[in-house]
Amino acid sequence: MASADKPINTDVPEKDVFTLHFLQSLSNLRRQNTFNSPEKTNDRVKKIKKAAYVSMARAAGGTNRLWSRALLRRAAKENSKVVRFPRRKKRVTCLRRRRSNRRDPVEEEEAERLRNLVPGGGGMETSKLMEETAHYIKCLSMQVKVMQCLVDGLAPK
Amino acid sequence: MLDSLLTPSTSSHMQTSATTFDHEDFLNHIFASAPWPSVDETHAPQPPPSDVFVDSRNQQIMMMPLSSHHQNDNVDGSSAHALYSGFSATGSRPFHIPQGSGGGPMHQQGQTQRQPQQQASASTDTGGTAVSPSQSRTKVRARRGQATDPHSIAERLRRERIAERMKALQELVPNGNKTDKASMLDEIIDYVKFLQLQVKVLSMSRLGGAAYVSSQSSEAGGSHGSASSAVAGGNQPTGNSNDGLTMTEHQVAKLMEEDMGSAMQYLQGKGLCLMPISLATAISTATSHTRNSLIPGAGDVGGRPSSSNLSGKTVQTMNTLKLNSNGNCMAEGSSSIAVKEAVSISKP
Numbered sequence: 001m002a003s004a005d006k007p008i009n010t011d012v013p014e015k016d017v018f019t020l021h022f023l024q025s026l027s028n029l030r031r032q033n034t035f036n037s038p039e040k041t042n043d044r045v046k047k048i049k050k051a052a053y054v055s056m057a058r059a060a061g062g063t064n065r066l067w068s069r070a071l072l073r074r075a076a077k078e079n080s081k082v083v084r085f086p087r088r089k090k091r092v093t094c095l096r097r098r099r100s101n102r103r104d105p106v107e108e109e110e111a112e113r114l115r116n117l118v119p120g121g122g123g124m125e126t127s128k129l130m131e132e133t134a135h136y137i138k139c140l141s142m143q144v145k146v147m148q149c150l151v152d153g154l155a156p157k
Numbered sequence: 158m159l160d161s162l163l164t165p166s167t168s169s170h171m172q173t174s175a176t177t178f179d180h181e182d183f184l185n186h187i188f189a190s191a192p193w194p195s196v197d198e199t200h201a202p203q204p205p206p207s208d209v210f211v212d213s214r215n216q217q218i219m220m221m222p223l224s225s226h227h228q229n230d231n232v233d234g235s236s237a238h239a240l241y242s243g244f245s246a247t248g249s250r251p252f253h254i255p256q257g258s259g260g261g262p263m264h265q266q267g268q269t270q271r272q273p274q275q276q277a278s279a280s281t282d283t284g285g286t287a288v289s290p291s292q293s294r295t296k297v298r299a300r301r302g303q304a305t306d307p308h309s310i311a312e313r314l315r316r317e318r319i320a321e322r323m324k325a326l327q328e329l330v331p332n333g334n335k336t337d338k339a340s341m342l343d344e345i346i347d348y349v350k351f352l353q354l355q356v357k358v359l360s361m362s363r364l365g366g367a368a369y370v371s372s373q374s375s376e377a378g379g380s381h382g383s384a385s386s387a388v389a390g391g392n393q394p395t396g397n398s399n400d401g402l403t404m405t406e407h408q409v410a411k412l413m414e415e416d417m418g419s420a421m422q423y424l425q426g427k428g429l430c431l432m433p434i435s436l437a438t439a440i441s442t443a444t445s446h447t448r449n450s451l452i453p454g455a456g457d458v459g460g461r462p463s464s465s466n467l468s469g470k471t472v473q474t475m476n477t478l479k480l481n482s483n484g485n486c487m488a489e490g491s492s493s494i495a496v497k498e499a500v501s502i503s504k505p
Contacts, residue, residue: 048360107319110342117349127315130322133345137329140352147359 018139018146021055050075056143067132070120350417 029051054075057068111126118129118136323341327333330348335341405427412419 049357052356052360107338107342110339110346113346114342114349117346117353127318127322130319130326133349134322134326134329137326137345137349137352140349140356144352144355144359147356151359151362 015142015146018056018059018142019150021059022052022143022146022150025051025055050078052143052147056139059139061135065132065135066124066128067118067120067136074119 026048029047053071057071057075061068107126111129114129114133115122115124118133120132124132323338326345327341330341330344332344333341335344409423412423
């Protein structure tokens with residue numbers, strides 16, 4: 001184990017990347033026939049939300065981040081699509097360290113809660129989880145900004 | 158210019174190093190003389206072949222200017238001066254003497270000057286490159302009084318990592334000035350929930366019909382509060398009885414125990430929203446409504462484009478939250494209580 005970590009990389013792409021992906025997904029949604037019917041607003045809400053998350057996951061680094069992978073996999077499972085991710089060699093060493101490093105029950109309950117919130121958090125140890133959380137928070141806030149701008153821009157009057 | 162130096166000269170020019178040089182020879186002397194004064198005397202008288210730079214002196218030649226860089230400035234200056242003047246094909250004498258005579262003392266000078274330099278730079282090795290930074294990288298040195306067995310080292314490293322990441326997270330999360338780790342984690346969790354809720358609300362508001370929503374942070378004050386503006390248009394209200402309000406409140410109270418998010422969803426489904434009491438009081442004073450009575454809001458709020466009417470009952474169980482409703486100004490007169498309902502959105 002190295003005594004000094006590499007600096008944590010939590011860079012997030014700019015707003016326009018997010019906007020691009022989100023708008024693409026929205027236009028895909030619009031092409032669906034059943035989308036614009038007024039009765040099924042609930043489904044519409046859900047679909048938009050899902051589209052938001054998926055586009056966010058794709059914009060924020062595709063399959064390089066654990067949470068985005070888990071999100072995409074979850075979404076793909078619902079659509080019964082098969083998603084393939086390139087295998088990373090790092091997995092093995094992470095699993096090997098798991099048993100010895102996950103102790104400290106004081107913070108474990110909080111870490112449990114965090115794991116439930118952040119997608120893909122189930123298999124991570126705490127330090128990795130926090131790294132993912134930081135990136136996730138940044139991406140979420142970027143996505144919120146994008147959506148807010150869209151709403152403000154497209155709202156009537 | 159160098160070609161002239163390389164041409165083999167007659168032996169008449171060959172002398173000992175003490176006096177004059179050959180044209181191609183003086184380069185060797187210049188380069189070789191300073192750190193290796195002894196070598197100088199033995200090698201000098203030999204007539205160098207035309208391929209002068211091939212022999213091992215090549216390395217000496219190459220290394221000399223490099224080593225001179227490590228030395229002090231005045232030492233450098235003298236050797237540089239020597240090099241410089243060495244390339245001019247004029248008198249070899251003037252610069253040899255500082256070479257030859259300075260070669261010996263220069264060497265010692267260099268060494269003594271090198272040492273204080275290194276001591277000044279606080280490295281403990283003598284001569285050569287510094288090894289200490291690489292040493293600290295290869296081995297984790299235990300501090301005084303702490304165990305050095307691998308388990309505690311691993312634990313310490315792990316804790317350091319987690320602390321490092323917590324610091325990074327602290328900057329991201331607003332209100333991240335808590336020093337306690339547990340409360341910091343609570344803040345983080347709340348913030349993630351809040352952001353997810355915001356995404357959800359924004360995706361709902363894109364339908365163009367949602368109500369005003371403000372954040373649900375009851376304990377954390379207004380830190381996360383940001384209202385997303387929405388267009389309240391085209392909602393058809395239906396009448397609602399007074400009992401429905403009580404039921405709604407009970408339902409919401411029940412939902413709030415398990416999960417704030419679902420409580421908010423339920424309320425939004427009814428076209429209601431939650432807001433802190435402070436905000437509600439501010440609105441009520443602005444619209445000159447009293448809090449305690451049920452007042453139909455139609456007549457009073459003609460001026461405002463979107464009215465907010467306060468429901469009369471404050472639910473005691475919810476500490477700082479009040480039910481509030483938002484609706485169109487045109488639809489107000491229809492019901493005696495100030496609750497409007499949006500039909501288009503139903504609870505998922």
